[in-house]
Amino acid sequence: MEATNGQTKAGDWQNFERILLPPIRDLHTLDVYEAEYDGYQAIQKVLKEWEPGEVINEVKQANIRGRGGAAFNAGLKWSFMPPKGDRPRYLACNADESEPGTYKDRQLMEYNPHLMFEGILLANYAMEMDACYVYVRGEYADWITHMERELEKLYQKGYVGENIFGSDFSTDIILHKGAGAYICGEETSLMNSLEGKRGYPRIKPPFPAQKGLWDSPTTINNVETLAHVTLVMRHGADWFSAIGAPTHPGSTIYGISGHVNRPGAYEYPTGMLITDLIEKVCGGMRDGKKLKAVVPGGSSVPPLHVDMVDGVTMDADSLREAGSMMGTGGMLVLNEDTDMVTYLRRVNHFYQHESCGQCTPCREGTGWLEAIVTRIDEGEGNLRDLDLLIDLCDQMEGRTICAFADAAAWPVRYTIERFREDFEAKCKPAVFDTGGVTISA
Amino acid sequence: MSEFDIKKPVVALPDMDPEPQIPEEELFFTEEELERIAGFTEKYPTNRSAVMPALWLAQEKFGFLPPEVMKLVAEALDMPYAQVYGAATFYTQYYKKQMGTYVLDVCCSFSCQACGSYDVLDYLEEKLGIHAGETTEDGRFTIQEVECLGSCGTAPMLQVTNGPYVHNLTKEKLDELITDLRNDKMPPFTSVTLPQDEDEMGGNRRSDVEHTDTYRTPPAPERWI
Known part of the structure; x- marks a missing residue:
């Protein structure tokens, strides 16, 4: 050869x-x-x-x-x-x-x-x-x-x-x-x-x-x-x-899944444009729908909003600048029909299930993350729950033996930050009793 | 020393001396099995490391791992029962209770969720008349909702009793699977052809596999969770 x-x-x-x-x-x-x-x-x-x-x-x-x-x-x-x-x-x-x-x-x-x-x-x-x-x-x-x-x-x-x-x-x-x-x-x-x-x-x-x-x-x-x-x-x-991106050389196997026409494991150089991977390698979005979110490297990495995807390449540095991580290169593509609250609920369920239970912030925190997001998903949540979730993330990140708690907290923090409208749409409006005048926030 | 009397345990305490579920006359390892276990210990510096392969062997033999089987493994490895119990209860693939002959592990992590795994779960529950986590009355099927099985490109998918993967599930494929399993026909190992191999080599590169599948456009889910 x-x-x-x-x-x-x-x-x-x-x-x-x-x-x-x-x-x-x-x-x-x-x-x-x-x-x-x-x-x-x-x-x-x-x-x-x-x-x-x-x-x-x-x-x-x-x-x-x-x-x-x-x-x-x-x-x-x-x-x-x-x-x-x-x-x-x-x-x-x-x-x-x-x-x-x-x-x-x-x-x-x-x-x-x-x-x-x-x-x-x-x-x-x-x-x-x-x-x-x-x-x-x-x-x-x-x-x-x-x-x-x-x-x-x-x-x-x-x-x-x-x-x-x-x-x-x-x-x-x-x-x-x-x-x-x-x-x-x-x-x-x-x-x-x-x-x-x-x-x-x-x-x-x-x-x-x-x-x-x-x-x-x-x-x-x-x-x-x-x-x-x-x-x-x-x-x-x-x-x-x-080969590939100068600071992250070599080829890698992109495992692409989700709402694309041709998902699969593709070997290409590092540093591929995310848009190329979706549009050209995987044959575009299923049913011609619009892209909503990309999770570039497995469930632990922060998801990217469609507005953040343009020009981002699959290598550690480009993704870090864009506000995510290379992770494992296992890319999940989600279309416009996706409800990010339901997505997050399932991700949280995963971490709740897989927490080893050794450190309290993680063992208890992952359970609460799931419980609160489930509440929002079922229409019983309040807007202040979003702050509660972020607060919970603050209490988990960096306070445990391994990085599992961080991996569990990041998707919550960044999904809320980047897809807030999905969460707000499912929360009950905040109502204050102001003596006959109702103010909703 | 007196025993602790915990009135209201937060988590149910394990029964320290449960009724054995495996008859005493069947509860033993044959010479050949003991030899295999001894072979496991040779691969590691300590006996304790062989506990995972030994538990796998025990599960294949007895179907599941009740306390008496864990004690048997502890004896074979000359290690405390508590350590075997600790290891066995940590890992989800070791069955601590009796399962159906065929355990259908439906992957429901996010890639599968986005491609209709909950539709698969609903369909199976409806078809077999049980909920996820339950076993049919005839003891044939157990359905479980499990976490990522590492086959996200062929979502939705499931695994049969810690063995073969079944990819790209549809209702027809599930019907076929259940019929086959009712006739004790396990699904074969299926190699999923890489998309680039399809383009460059015209098909699967492995000539030693009888069954192949390809990556397909995943279905749009009816229900998300």
Whole structure:
């Protein structure tokens, strides 16, 4: 495969050749991955010619922004690992994709799992890890079975395990099946879950790099991030950072859902215009309706009002300026018929259901958010309830162990701010007794 | 030490010594199952980590996880029952009570909600004569409203008993599914073709799957919530 393949800016997306999910039949099998996609070449080259520290630097230079939601430079995260000591070291691959609206990692697990496995081996070599635990959500049972089959082949061929590819480097990959808990996608909660405990997030510090899985140094990366590591080590950091948005390079899988004609998971460079994604990639809005709102990166990110969408591109910086976040790139498109109160009510129900219950502001707060928005949705709310909701958000944000409470509060805060007319239309008008004269506000 | 006498617990306290639901003669792991559990523990530095795979194994065997099964898992892993109980009750996919043979988990998170998942739920409730969270009298079906299953592009969708996904639901598709399940025919694994594969490769790229589906224009919902 030529080194120029896929090197496309977002403006030229029509000519983009996919790099994560290239059009190769049966790419998910080891044979095809090796024969037709230069599979496991990068790791062999790296094992022979590269020092672990050099791999970290290369990945850092490529500026892979973490694809799990935080968009943090993956190489920089790797460099936080302390020098190798007596303790074992672990990588955890976060495949607990549970954010509503997100289904991109599943496409990789279904169509190109070896790209992830090779990325894991590269990461394990770079950080001198003893093992990688891939935490896959329990609902993806079928995909776990498929991946187990492929992983078995890797062990048989000596690509994983003792002295991989005849080198003196040994490492393991273990698939772990979750059992249905959104919070386990939070990195410290994922670690507790792997240790067999309730999936309660831990207080940071100590950070996972100091004290992670079984109190050993640990790094946690998303599936798509690790898949990109393979591509970076195959083609070089410069090749990678020339794709897509300059500050958020690479391609990404946009999982688009909602009121569009052709929803689906599309791989394109980062930095695509939201309007292009809706109008050109997804064939426009269903039934020719008008756009009302876009939730660009999963349920936790602030929704964008249609007036805010023009010119906004799908990368961390552009979206932050526009008042939202890249999140996971799972984009929900809503049309003019959508009632944002009902939308918010369901989002709140999700957070109420998934709060782990460890911290009071979150456990109680998410319940109240749902209760109050439900009241408004049923026509029993008052205008002052909107202030009450904002006040509740103030009391939740930043006051808990993990960012779950923030993720629950942001949609409430910004949906009310940006779609206030929907809420006001459902609230009872405020009525003051002014001695015979009724004033409504 | 005297036991605490809590007169009005805010949350119902779990029954400390409930009536066993699995007959005693069936309540054991075979040699082969114990070996598999031992295999789980080898993958992790501590026994405790094997509790999730061991609970999955137990649920496949017994159908659900009443306290006596959790105790059995605790014994097999040589860990306290309280820790097994703690783990089992945290995760929603572990069934703590007896479920129907087929559990229909209808995803109702926002993408599915926006594409008619509550219509699906209504239709199933009507068809099976039960509410979400209940089991039919013949013990065949349970309906649950669940959170995002990670298949938002093929909304509305559901999952059957922690197993296969059924995508792009319509009334006809639901009728067919229920008929099949009444005849104990589980839906197959279905690979949803990527839209770009459809354009560039003319179909699904995987030759090892028998059933494929595509992304479609989702329906307009009649009811939102």
